[in-house]
Amino acid sequence: MKQVMDYIEIKVPAKPDYVGVIRLTLSGIVSRMGYTYEEIEDMKIAVSEAATNAVQHAYAKDEGGEVIVGFAIYQDKLEIMVADSGKSFNFLEIKNTLQPYTESSTVEQLSEGGLGLYLIETLMDEVRVLNHSGVTVFMMKYLGGERENHDETNSRRETFEERN
């Protein structure tokens, strides 16, 4: 597997006011990576949906806090992780604990986040969700519409299941 070339993390208050700031940060990062306009717009929606979800979660519990967004830049893809815990995280470690996005997670998430997670799933190449006291959403988009073949994706999921 290819190594992360660069890693960028931003932390914003868990308020709707700053979802646009996250979007701008994403735009700045991806416009240098060579994604098409369509792909960039898709990613802007996906990351905003995850951030909105995190903000609303923090609001619902009335605890304020912060949203952290991590961007892992690879040669051939971008991985984004959005967490509402407000704590800095080890990107790779968390990534490995995340579950594949499934239908069952949809139901629970949809009631809270509306169409949000459905859109993330539709607009990104791979999505994983971690439900703990908060929600962490991991998403990934390949450059140039390049996708891993299914076998590889499946084998990674199996590895995950074996470990648990």
Add this chain to the structure above:
Amino acid sequence: MDLKIDKQQNDRKIVVTLAGEIDAFTAPKLREELLPFAQGNTIIVNLRDVSYLDSTGLGVFVGLFKQLKKTDGELQLIELSDRLKRLFEITGLSHVMNISAN
């Protein structure tokens, strides 16, 4: 990153022109501005200058749509860019709501 909301009311027809981004920050304002008018009126929303829209904005339009339907009103979304149209299509909303590119 703000949203400009312009409303022109002519009897039971309200033309709303939006410019900017509709997201978690601006959607509540949009809902507040428009929902009181969703009582049996025809609301036409021009989305030509909307540069960004996500599920929070879609949620506002769904709310308007439901309220108008209940009160024998009508919601028309016009001048959607290809991007916006796609968003309504992948969420299935284009099948229920009245949207057009013109």
